[in-house]
Amino acid sequence: xxxIIKKDIIDVLGKLADILKVSxxxxxxxxxxxxNSTMHNASVFQDEDSISVAVxxxxxxxxxxxxxxxxxxIIGMINSCISYxxxxxxxxxxxxxKNMFNFVRSIDEKINLYIHEVISHAQIKKGCKLxxxxxxIARSAEILGISQWEIMRYIxxxxxxxxxxxxxxxxxxxKFARSLFS
Numbered sequence: 001x002x003x004i005i006k007k008d009i010i011d012v013l014g015k016l017a018d019i020l021k022v023s024x025x026x027x028x029x030x031x032x033x034x035x036n037s038t039m040h041n042a043s044v045f046q047d048e049d050s051i052s053v054a055v056x057x058x059x060x061x062x063x064x065x066x067x068x069x070x071x072x073x074i075i076g077m078i079n080s081c082i083s084y085x086x087x088x089x090x091x092x093x094x095x096x097x098k099n100m101f102n103f104v105r106s107i108d109e110k111i112n113l114y115i116h117e118v119i120s121h122a123q124i125k126k127g128c129k130l131x132x133x134x135x136x137i138a139r140s141a142e143i144l145g146i147s148q149w150e151i152m153r154y155i156x157x158x159x160x161x162x163x164x165x166x167x168x169x170x171x172x173x174x175k176f177a178r179s180l181f182s
Contacts, residue, residue, distance in 0.1 A: 005145075010082050013081055020074060021075065035058040126144065
């Protein structure tokens, strides 16, 4: 893992732990914003670790909307992840992230299906965020381990494809095209 990515993940996980240390009404919103900020590195470096962290954080925020979580246990797991990264134990970090996903899934057997759906939705939503940053649908799907169709279905329901930053004048486009062939 690149040092800049490692530093960013450590910062993000540290912020998550800080948010969870004091329970407030704004926690869910802050956690969702934190998840979105993680997508910047994912879009620049296209690394799976940043995406895993973003999806995990978003999943936690969605579950927190529905029920209480054991903040102490989550903070302990976050601190383990940070410790592994600081000690350059990338494989142990990835194993710890998987354990956090498993913890989230095991919170309650009745909501296990819901959690799976939340994690799946989080992956799709983060795939759309990657596309917003200019990453292709194919690459976004590959990074997240989901199908292109899932991302395309979600993008089709958003206004992402309708957002054009600045329309280009037709005469300027024609002039540019002619300059390429002369």
